[in-house]
Amino acid sequence: MIEISGLRKTYRSRKGSVVAVDGVDLSVGEGEVFGVLGRSGAGKSTLLRCVNMLERPDAGAVTVGGLELTRLGRRELRVARQGIGMIHQHFALLSSRTVAGNVAFALEVTGAPRAGRKARVAELLELVGLADRADAYPAQLSGGQKQRVGIARALAARPKVLLSDEATSALDPETTESILRLLLDLNRRLGLTILLITHEMNVVKRICTSAAIMRDGRFVESGRITELLRRPGSELARDLFPLDTAAPLDAAGVPLEAAMQGGARVEAGAPAVAGAEAGAGLQAGAGAGAGLQAGAEAGVGVQAGAEAGVGVQAGAEAGAGVLTSVGAPTSLDTAGARLPGGGEATTIVDITVSGPEADEPIIADLARRFAVDVRILGGSVETLAATRAGRWRIALPGTPEANREAVEYLRERGVTS
Numbered sequence: 440m441i442e443i444s445g446l447r448k449t450y451r452s453r454k455g456s457v458v459a460v461d462g463v464d465l466s467v468g469e470g471e472v473f474g475v476l477g478r479s480g481a482g483k484s485t486l487l488r489c490v491n492m493l494e495r496p497d498a499g500a501v502t503v504g505g506l507e508l509t510r511l512g513r514r515e516l517r518v519a520r521q522g523i524g525m526i527h528q529h530f531a532l533l534s535s536r537t538v539a540g541n542v543a544f545a546l547e548v549t550g551a552p553r554a555g556r557k558a559r560v561a562e563l564l565e566l567v568g569l570a571d572r573a574d575a576y577p578a579q580l581s582g583g584q585k586q587r588v589g590i591a592r593a594l595a596a597r598p599k600v601l602l603s604d605e606a607t608s609a610l611d612p613e614t615t616e617s618i619l620r621l622l623l624d625l626n627r628r629l630g631l632t633i634l635l636i637t638h639e640m641n642v643v644k645r646i647c648t649s650a651a652i653m654r655d656g657r658f659v660e661s662g663r664i665t666e667l668l669r670r671p672g673s674e675l676a677r678d679l680f681p682l683d684t685a686a687p688l689d690a691a692g693v694p695l696e697a698a699m700q701g702g703a704r705v706e707a708g709a710p711a712v713a714g715a716e717a718g719a720g721l722q723a724g725a726g727a728g729a730g731l732q733a734g735a736e737a738g739v740g741v742q743a744g745a746e747a748g749v750g751v752q753a754g755a756e757a758g759a760g761v762l763t764s765v766g767a768p769t770s771l772d773t774a775g776a777r778l779p780g781g782g783e784a785t786t787i788v789d790i791t792v793s794g795p796e797a798d799e800p801i802i803a804d805l806a807r808r809f810a811v812d813v814r815i816l817g818g819s820v821e822t823l824a825a826t827r828a829g830r831w832r833i834a835l836p837g838t839p840e841a842n843r844e845a846v847e848y849l850r851e852r853g854v855t856s
């Protein structure tokens with residue numbers, strides 16, 4: 440429904456120029472709710488305003504409902520814009536007009552015949568739950584009610600696409616929830632495609648089927664939420680489902696993420712080392728130089744990548760422990776082994792499930808099938824917009840080698856990578 444490619448927008452002034460959108464590609468399918476998350480100044484508003492051409496991009500193409508807006512002249516654009524509604528953080532209502540008057544204004548602008556306007560206004564106010572406030576003035580409304588007027592007005596011309604510019608940022612959590620519920624309801628009832636920008640993760644969690652993270656004018660990550668949850672190293676997955684990353688390595692004194700992001704990673708291809716063969720791990724790491732140093736500073740020691748993508752972190756100092764990562768070493772989708780104080784090894788596995796599988800007893804099943812004592816180190820189950828999803832970090836006693844079948848079973852079920 441919305442296709443954007445190579446979008447760029449630079450603001451130029453006497454003081455210099457600011458690249459607000461720096462080569463964004465985006466595809467929003469019909470009926471999708473797509474959220475663009477980012478901090479202030481990331482370029483979100485500019486991106487949104489380029490979708491309905493309130494800002495003319497310098498480069499790139501914007502196509503909405505099959506119509507390439509970037510090719511249209513001013514008059515054609517005015518007609519095309521009627522298919523794209525927009526709501527704003529501060530509602531942008533006319534203070535001198537009543538609720539009904541504000542909605543009617545949108546119909547006047549689009550040139551809707553006078554005869555049907557009154558009935559259409561009543562229908563729209565019913566749709567957003569404001570039928571009883573038709574004669575009130577904006578100053579007499581709560582923030583949530585004002586936004587409902589904004590939504591009714593945006594839907595006046597029966598658009599297929601709704602752009603939402605931080606629509607809930609000025610609202611308290613309870614009102615935010617009711618507006619998000621309304622947007623989701625409209626999305627489902629009218630088949631409305633929604634592109635929203637927000638700095639609130641909760642908004643994405645509640646109603647988005649897809650999302651992107653925007654930083655410095657670019658998308659650093661983008662995709663369907665269910666796919667992102669399974670993507671190794673996904674920022675969005677980490678923010679939506681924080682796992683207790685410090686827990687697995689507490690005994691070794693180094694948080695998993697700190698060790699992995701601290702440069703202690705050695706590229707795959709180094710000799711594979713696991714569990715008790717920590718000495719070999721030290722050697723592999725020593726060969727990798729940076730890996731050894733970073734690890735040693737962190738008090739953990741050496742990390743070596745195996746041919747099969749198995750990373751090993753071994754304690755350089757006595758009793759520091761061993762961490763073995765299976766899969767991408769920088770991601771949360773890892774399985775690890777730890778020898779606290781030279782003691783028992785533990786295999787750490789991250790599990791991600793979505794859809795009906797989120798309600799299946801995967802962990803209990805694993806425990807039964809492999810007669811293994813599973814410890815849950817962190818995680819949760821959430822209801823996202825379209826689906827239930829869960830992420831857990833679990834610990835299995837023994838080395839990854841000893842748990843190979845159990846981990847393979849989880850991989851085959853597609854719940855770990």
Ligand SMILES: Nc1ncnc2c1ncn2[C@@H]1O[C@H](COP(=O)(O)OP(=O)(O)OP(=O)(O)O)[C@@H](O)[C@H]1O
Nearest residue numbers: 450457458459477478479480481482483484485486
């Ligand atoms: N009209 C303008 N003239 C000059 N620079 C602008 C203009 N509008 C935005 N910018 C700059 O472009 C960059 C992106 O701004 P934009 O408002 O798109 O970001 P944002 O992510 O929506 O932030 P916020 O949530 O604070 O609105 C910022 O550096 C901003 O200062």
